[in-house]
Amino acid sequence: MNRRRFLGLTGGTLAVGLGAPAIGRAQSMELKIGYMPHPIHENSIKWMKLWAAEHKVNLTPVPTSYEVYVEKMTANLTSRGGQYDVIWHNDDWGQLWGRYLEPVDDVPAIKKMNRFLYEPPFVWEGKDTGVAFVETIGTFFYRTDLLKESEFPKNWDDFVKTSQRLQKDGKVKWGFAGGMKYPHGWFTFFWSVWANGGDLMMPLHERRNEELAKAGWKATIDSPEAVQAVEFWWDNIKTHKIAPPGQPGYSRDDANAIFMAGDAAITMADTTLYGKFNDPKQSKVAGKISVASFPMGPRAKFKSIAWRDAWAWAIPIHVDSAKKKAAKDLLNWINLNEEAQVDLWKATGGFPPNEEVQKKLIQSDPVFRKFRAATVESEKIIHGAYYFPRWPEFFATGIDHMVKAVTGPRDGIKAALAEGSKKMSEIAARA
């Protein structure tokens, strides 16, 4: 090949290569969806694809593991990367990403959702930054072949006795299995702190940053309520032996596997895992599970408590305006589409955020009524996270110290949590 022919070929190839995306754009729009592989996301994407097909939009779902999701998405947003046009936005990343997200107040479907889901998690400088696609609410799942509804423990003492009874009778290997290590502490440590009248910061159950600042960004995992909650886990693992000894190293996936294998009578998880637990292809306990409220601790201040949050889809602010409009139309359509909303509930156990649909489900679906009674109809509803930018470090530090406490000597729990609280307060104060 002579030099002229080589240059000509190279130039031609480059021109075609550089021009191809523009030609592609002219033909149809592409929306790239950044999501986590999870039944809820997959259900939502299933409906997105339906909308995309009707509107001649190419939908490209791009999966990212939960373990690296925040860092990858944060890097993408801050570098104005073009990898995603719509991203999964968890409630506890609101303050991290607020400035990088398109306001979505003009999506009409948001008006049909409960404002508690939005404030403060998805509000940045007075504007909503995410369109909720499911409510995420923690609940207790239990085996109905082992426990009647009336037998589900109402307090920690019952929780231990019931678990021990089932184990002693040889009905199950473990009374309970739940995720414990970072970032899965909700399913053991956090619910028990809340069920015991405690919280992670002062003032109790406060989530507005202004109020947390006024209180001096004071972390409280060394409060008597939190210390007692960690002691409860220490005893459950080492003394009562109702939870697996490896639990301090468990993610929620580890705990889910034990529950679905039929080796635990009770687990704690988001309602969104109901579909998975109830799928006979994946779960040995399918068709034999129900839900219940948190067993309350000895220092509980309410009859029942639950957290209520949402997962949302958001649009990076640097996405071009035509794609923003298409993405908003898509998100609006999904949330107003009753069939999609009901399918979300039926297939996964996730509460559809559209409250009009929820009202219809309350009328028509006894399982949905049971789920609501176990969760959002609790006496006290709180948010499951905090919404200041240092939350990831604060959260990780808290869980690490709780794990340290629960894997160390029992008489060292208080000191480990005091050290954690001090560090967490310093981290939060840097917010």
Added chain:
Amino acid sequence: MLALILPAFAILIAFQIVPILIGANASFRRWSLFNPEKAFVGLENYARILGDPIFYGTVLPNTFLFMFASVTAGLLSGLGLALLLNRRFRGERIARTAVLLPLMVPPVVAAIMVTWMFNDQFGVVNAVLTALGLEPIPWLISRWTSLGIVILTDVWLWTPWFTILILAALQTLPAEPHEAARIDGAGAWPLFRNITLPLLRPVLMVCITIRLIDAFRVFDIVWTITKGGPARSTEVFSIYAYKQAFVYLNFDLGSAASLIGAGIIMVVGAVLYKALSYAVEVSR
């Protein structure tokens, strides 16, 4: 000539030099990943890293322990296997291929495999313990068992590498010194200790140098097996830097930690290089 190396040089600048400079710049600034203020703070980030008890009390000891334990065990196993394979026996080729298999397994795959093997509920290791009438062990909730599993995985992955290099060296050793020693009545151990080992010294030093530097940077298997847990007790240097930058989103502290690590490995590398030069000189 210059034109020929220009593309490679441009790629090197764009993907190696510039990111390092950006990272170095960030280490002197207040630079969180979610809000890069970029205000100049001098050496503040370095002081925070060096003053962090986790860094000097856990991360550095773990890193050096991992380096020395993993390289020592890998070297000894590799040397042993190389000596065994440096003989004529039936199935010699099959044995050599089998020994090399772990080299073809991606570290993350090996780490996932090991994690399942040591899973406290479903793992084969606890199944064997239970079958033997022993109590199952929650391997991944204590610092030392977790770190032991990480080191074991690394040794399994890298032993073939040592084996292949040492075997190649063994096959090029001159036969005369061994023959002379045998005529003088030397047994197997004196022969190995006084003839084989000194002749292998340059190759062993190269292996040790490369592996120690590489082990300092270990990330994949530690992240897959323990993520630095429980409670940060198995964090090694690269996990610490990664967590600072991408879990806590403190890009400034992560960059400072990376540069401190680069400094440490340069010192370690210089010492090893000196030792290598000495070993080569002595064996001439």
